[in-house]
Amino acid sequence: MFAPFEYEFFIRGIVVSTLVGALCGLIGVYIVLRGMSYIGHGLSHAIFGGAVVSYIMSINFLIGASIWGFLSAMLINLTSRRGKIGADAAIGIVTTSSFALGVALISKFKTFTRSFDAALFGNILGVTDVDVIAIVFVGIVSATAIFLGYKYLLFTTFDPEVAQYHGLPTGWIDTLFTLILAAVIVVSLQVLGVTMIAAAIVIPPVSARILTNNFGTMMMLSVAIGGFCGLGGLYVSYYIDISSGPSVVLFSATLFFLTLGYSSFKELIRNLGVRN
Amino acid sequence: MLHPIPHQYEHEEPIVEVKGVTCGYDGTPILNNVDLTVNRGDFVGLLGPSGSGKTTMLKSILGAVDIFSGQILVEGISINTKNPRVGYVPQLETIDWNFPVTVEQVVMMGRTSYSRLLPWYKNSDKQIVHEILERLSIAHLSKRHIKELSGGQQQRAFLARSLVSNPRVLLLDEPTMGVDIKTRDEVMHLLDELNHQDVTIIMTTHEINSVAAHLPTVVCLNGEIVAAGAPKDVLTPATLKLTYNADLHVTEYEGMTLVTESPHFFGRNAGTSQNSNSHYSEHN
Numbered sequence: 001m002f003a004p005f006e007y008e009f010f011i012r013g014i015v016v017s018t019l020v021g022a023l024c025g026l027i028g029v030y031i032v033l034r035g036m037s038y039i040g041h042g043l044s045h046a047i048f049g050g051a052v053v054s055y056i057m058s059i060n061f062l063i064g065a066s067i068w069g070f071l072s073a074m075l076i077n078l079t080s081r082r083g084k085i086g087a088d089a090a091i092g093i094v095t096t097s098s099f100a101l102g103v104a105l106i107s108k109f110k111t112f113t114r115s116f117d118a119a120l121f122g123n124i125l126g127v128t129d130v131d132v133i134a135i136v137f138v139g140i141v142s143a144t145a146i147f148l149g150y151k152y153l154l155f156t157t158f159d160p161e162v163a164q165y166h167g168l169p170t171g172w173i174d175t176l177f178t179l180i181l182a183a184v185i186v187v188s189l190q191v192l193g194v195t196m197i198a199a200a201i202v203i204p205p206v207s208a209r210i211l212t213n214n215f216g217t218m219m220m221l222s223v224a225i226g227g228f229c230g231l232g233g234l235y236v237s238y239y240i241d242i243s244s245g246p247s248v249v250l251f252s253a254t255l256f257f258l259t260l261g262y263s264s265f266k267e268l269i270r271n272l273g274v275r276n
Numbered sequence: 277m278l279h280p281i282p283h284q285y286e287h288e289e290p291i292v293e294v295k296g297v298t299c300g301y302d303g304t305p306i307l308n309n310v311d312l313t314v315n316r317g318d319f320v321g322l323l324g325p326s327g328s329g330k331t332t333m334l335k336s337i338l339g340a341v342d343i344f345s346g347q348i349l350v351e352g353i354s355i356n357t358k359n360p361r362v363g364y365v366p367q368l369e370t371i372d373w374n375f376p377v378t379v380e381q382v383v384m385m386g387r388t389s390y391s392r393l394l395p396w397y398k399n400s401d402k403q404i405v406h407e408i409l410e411r412l413s414i415a416h417l418s419k420r421h422i423k424e425l426s427g428g429q430q431q432r433a434f435l436a437r438s439l440v441s442n443p444r445v446l447l448l449d450e451p452t453m454g455v456d457i458k459t460r461d462e463v464m465h466l467l468d469e470l471n472h473q474d475v476t477i478i479m480t481t482h483e484i485n486s487v488a489a490h491l492p493t494v495v496c497l498n499g500e501i502v503a504a505g506a507p508k509d510v511l512t513p514a515t516l517k518l519t520y521n522a523d524l525h526v527t528e529y530e531g532m533t534l535v536t537e538s539p540h541f542f543g544r545n546a547g548t549s550q551n552s553n554s555h556y557s558e559h560n
Contacts, residue, residue: 033372033375033376147395148393148394148395149393150394150395151384151385151388151391151395151397152388154377154381154385155385155388158372158375158377158382158385159366159371159385161340161366161370162364162366162437163385163388164340165338165340165362165364166385166386166388166389166441167359167389168388168389209376212376213376213378213421214376214377214378215375215376215377215381217376218376
């Protein structure tokens, strides 16, 4: 049971995976409640394009991809605010174009030495010390910003229009949130992979939502579920020998269905109690 | 039903002044050259067909639409100079009722702009919220999820959120839309009570007889102000024709002005009803 913990790389991996899971769970609460679930999926694809461009231009991946992700999110906002284009269509256009650019550059410059399979599906073994520092840094900054701005984020998420009438700087709050989201996705890429991040962002808050009607409790549960799925998913991946990304996502999905089953069962019992 | 008597003040004191305003969205005017003065203690209903500019009128007072010409003053100060101290209650159909918040959390939101950059509220904010919840008789529901409330209680919760910032003017966008007759009565009586507690109210409505006819002041809109005044003066066939582009009849019942339509008979029994001239019977 404790065999994998004999390896240093595994201990580092499980710490990183737990942190990333918790971080995705934290940010995911706002993503799900703002009805932006698709943006996590889209932005991770857009950031893939940014990662390739950063590599070609010899720019630090973390900085280049974060800026690229942030600009992509802002472009989505701008496009959808034109009125005639919905946010879902804007996400489809901007992020797929960016992803396509990344793929096109890879096929054009055949001298790539980095593993882009790892970028797509996650590879915990490839996590470097710099990645760990980046995850911890983004985690601390994001958690602090969300802690301090809790009331503002809650109001702008629940009722953005009226929040604006109450004098809240909704534009700045959205911009800051977008920056945090882009940074979280970038630091999660190595662990979860482009194709798996969306699930890690969406599943913990949705599972938490099933269990509670209280926003604060939902946040704490989502962080706990996300962290637990990061830990459990990586532990399972060691034994069944699969990439860390799919393992974390499948572990999360299993937990979600268990939560759903538990909630349905509880409701059934309650209904039976009411009838009797 | 309701017969609100507006709060009476010794002298007229303008609280909202709309002066020659043309406003709209993305360069397209919705309201043209609007002049309207609302005095302290007024209770005003904005009437008009869909797209006539009722909601735009409310949003222009909030400073949320593009003003192409003219100016709006709230308490004598231009809304461009200072954010107006105005409460706003949106249409309840715009609310996400599955959002995980309690009544207390919703009402606390109204104090957010007065709070420090910390996740919790000051004790003085909590005290204000508690007092408003008590005043609106929903304090016992404060820990309940918003979806668990009745229509009238939900409206009270959102009214409470707008009142905790102590506004002098309250703007409501169709507060009685989609609710049953009992809830409508409850909401209108509550607004009447607030009006008597020195809150000036401006609300939009589609309900001429059940809401607008009971208000002290009605403003008919259709891209511009068609008429404004007491219901008995404003709700005339000529004004209604200009507002709705429809022929409507006006009658009186126990001193109240009522607007009626020409009788229509639809459906399979139309031919057997009193409407012997209906299109259906002519062809059968």
